[in-house]
Amino acid sequence: MKTITKTAVAALLGMSFVGEAVAVEWNVSLWGKKRAFTEHVEKLAELVSEKTNGDFTLNLSYGGLSNNRENLDGISIGAFEMAQFCAGYHADKNPSITVLELPFxxxxxxxxxxxxxxxxxxxxxxxxxxxxxxxxLLMPSPLPQYNFVGVGEAPRSLDDFEGLSVRATGGIGRAMESIGAVPNSMSATEVRQALDSGVVKAVSFAPHAHMSFGTIESGEWWTTNMNPGTVNCPVVANTDALNSLSDEHREALLSSIPASLQHYVDNYNNNTMEAWGPALDERGIERITYTDEELDSFRSAAGSIAKTWVEENNAKGLPAQELLDLVNSTLAN
Incomplete structure (x- = not known):
């Protein structure tokens, strides 16, 4: 009988040994393309590999592993070890973090x-x-306040959003409903086609996504200061995979999160926002700015959304008011 070596066994298992240590590879499910929204995951992969001398690597896949709305499902069954998703894509699956998508x-x-x-x-x-x-949950994908890029006649007052079909997820969608808009919660990868075909007339995104997903190529106007809220898009790990890491590899991963987030923030503030204004100017996109009085009215119209969120999620067994109070107290401090 032939002796099966450690190297052969490792090859059968899709892993390799370096001395006695197993070289670990994690698959990471993202979508779209490399952009400001994924800079922290890119940096995390770089730092983990550096700290472990290549013994632990994160293989980043932009759409090759799963649909973006199915990333949490893929994590649950261990189809891949890490993924990014947005809470508003499936609020029923992750109600606790939808508190972070409440408007204003x-x-x-x-x-x-x-x-x-x-x-x-x-x-x-x-x-x-x-x-x-x-x-x-490992880390968020922090995003600035959302605003709209749209086509057709610009809504020069917030009343002009009455009946307007808009792409807006989560709490932003609810806020837009409060002023008569018709929200659609399609994912980011569907937006450009929907805008070009007239399914929606305006799209809410952070600046990087307006550039990455091409809405400014079709857009004719942009709202500068609606600022109804943002979306929360965490990066998560499969818990079993995380627990199965060696102490050294787990430490390499978790200790790299602060630096990865700092890299993300620096890149967004210094590169993305620096490019945003010129990108609008180059395409002749009109800036629409609303008065303080209109924005106060908007906030007032949307004022019951947080109360409704608490009631709905208390009914699901969540300590909803406690989570909302945590958000408010953290901001206050």
Whole structure:
């Protein structure tokens, strides 16, 4: 009988040995293309590989592993070890973190978005909520306030959104409903075609996504200051895969998160926002700015959304008011 060596066994298992240590590869499910929204995951992969001398690698896949709306499902069954998703794509699957998508929370920077997200992620109810999907929250993908790029006649007052079909997910969608717009929660990869075909007349995104998904190539106007809120798009790991890592590899992964987030923030503030204004100017996109009085009216119209969110999620067994209070207290501090 032939002796099967460790190397042969490792090859059969899709892994390789370096001395006695197993070289681990994780598959990471993303979508779209490399952009500001994925810079922290790109940086995380770089740092993990550096810290482990290549023994632990993150293989980033932009759409090759799963549909973006199915990333959480893929995590739950171990189809891949890490993924990014947005809470508003399937609010029923992750109700705890939808508190971070409520409109007009008052988040004013990416740094604040990170702080408030991590506070919610570390709450026991949130951990249990995502634990139903065998998912461990690692870090957010902090985004600035959303605004709309649209086609056709520009809504020069907020009343002009009455009856307008818009792409808006989560709390932003609810806020737009409060002023008579008709929200559609399609995913980012569907948006350009929907805008070009007239399915929607306006799209809410952060600046990087307007550029990455091409809405500014069709767009004719942009709202500068509606700022109804943002979306929350965490990066998660399959809990079993995370627990199976060696102490060294787990430390390499978790200790790299702060630097990865800092890289993300620096890139967004210094590169993406620097490019945004010129991108609008080059395409002749009109800027629409609303008065303080109109925005106060908008906030007033949307004022019941947080209360409704608390009532709905209390009914699901979540400590919803406690999560909302955590958001507010974190911002206050």
């Amino acid at each position: 929370l008052g988040v004013s920077s990416l740094e604040e978005e990170i702080e408030v997200s991590m506070a919610v992620y570390n709450h026991p109810a949130t951990k249990a909520d995502l634990g139903r999907w065998n998912a461990t």
